[in-house]
Amino acid sequence: MTEPGQATFDVENIVYSQQTMKWKIPNGFPEHELMEDAVLQKIFANTMQPSKVLPYYFKAVRDFDPESVTITTLITFDRYPIFSKLVTNYQGPISVSIHINDDEYRDENLANLHEMYNSNPYMREFVDVHVVVDKFDRQFNMWRNVARFFARSNYFMMLDVDFHVCTNLQRHLSLDPKARKLMRSGAALILPAFEYVEQEDGVDSATFPKSKEALIRLVQNKRISTFHDFFPKGHNATDYEQWYESEDVYKVTTYQHSYEPYVILKKEGTPWCDERFIGYGANKAACLFEIYISGIDYWVLPQDFVIHQSHPYKEETRKQERKYNRKLYQNFQEEACFRYSRNFLTANLWNHPKSENLKQQCNKIRGFKQVTTQFVTDMS
Known part of the structure; x- marks a missing residue:
């Protein structure tokens, strides 16, 4: 890039580069080399194809x-300011995963x-940008997985870009030994989500409360409510x-399958988001459902919270995609329940506390309890 904002980079070379990845082999054998595109295609094999992932753009x-x-998090070009x-x-x-549509x-x-990256000095200090170039809009779970895969710390927070972290989260975590212990054990930590009652009040995040006490006052005055209290x-x-x-x-004790909190998780050992969900509706719920039944408990942080920054929604697009994903999610829950129950049975963890979340949720599926009872009997 040259000043001011003139594009002089070789776009074709960036987007269609032929980079390689090398594996070091022990005992003096030569390095093994693979095309980066082949590796990433395997990693994100359940996504729409063809797709080009550019890590650490x-x-x-x-x-x-x-x-x-x-x-x-994940963004498209219209979310750059927020x-x-x-x-x-x-x-x-x-x-952050940034989707660039491969069009004119x-x-x-x-x-x-x-231009966006160079406009804010904090970008260079704190942000790793991973670009996804293809013709497929709203592959949200794939974009989430890209951002997580290339994150460079042991813990990640799955956050929508239009939410504002209002408190000093890192400091609170450093001062809370119980929360740190839970994180290290692989448990999930939740930040409660809120939104302004009057949408115009929620546009400027600089005006948002910075403490739990200030937030509660706004809740009591009915200026702020829990996020999407209509659902x-x-x-x-x-x-x-x-x-x-x-x-x-x-601890969260009343989990339900539509639960979509904003959550901190351990990078290693946490299930990935299922990439078959395309578009609005159920994509994040499916991700969090699988995480929960895999044996990861959810715990709520006492001081920290996020608030939604107001913006218009494309409701017609959301309505159509939710209809498709609703049916997909119904089938996904049953599939995930049987897959993890088989894992627990085979690993002799069926009577272990790790399987309790699965039993709690999956026993709600018609016929599941009878089938797994027969599995247990047959294996015995």
Whole structure:
């Protein structure tokens, strides 16, 4: 890029580069070399194809503390301004997937990406950018997996870009030994989500409350409510009434399959988001459902929270895609339940506490309990 914002990079070379990856082989054997595209195609094999993943299109200059929490998020070109706000506010490691549609606007959108990245000095310090170039819009779970795969710390927070982390999360975690212990054990930590009642009040994140006490006052004055309170299944398992009173991390005990909290997870050992979900509806719920039945418990942080930054929605697009994903999610739950039950049975973990989340949720599926009882009998 030359000043001011003139695109002089070789777009074709960037997008269609032929990079290789090398494996070091022990005992003096020569390195084994594979095409990077082949490796990434295997990693993201369940996505729409063809797709080009460009890891570390920009890479932060900082070396991050392995114990820090990397925000993983995803954006398209229309979310650049709100993403810049997130970077300035968090000032910690961020791994972001950016989708560039492979159409006549591709070069222009890549130029806009460079302009956005260079417009904020915190980008260079804290943000790793991974670009996905293809013709397929809204592969949200694939984009989430890209951001997580290339995150450079042991923990990641799965966050939508239009949410504002209002508190000093990193400091609170450093001062809470129970929360740190839970993180290291592989448990999930939740930040309760809120939104302004009047959407125009939620546009400027600089005006958002910065403490739990200030937030509760706004809730009591009915200026802020729980996020999407018209759809309680999405967030009610957080138990907001308990959160208002709590001074300690507490366990989610009323999980439901539509639960979509904003959550901190351990990078290694956490299941990946199923990439067959394309578009709006159920994509994140399916991801969190699989994480939960895999044996990972959810715990709510007592001081930290996120607030939604208001913006218009494309409701007609969402309506059609939700209809498709609703049916896919119904089948996915049954499939995931049988897959993990087989894992637990084979690994002799069926009577272990790790399988309790699965039994709690999957026994709601018609016929599941009878089938697994027969499995247990046959294996015995």
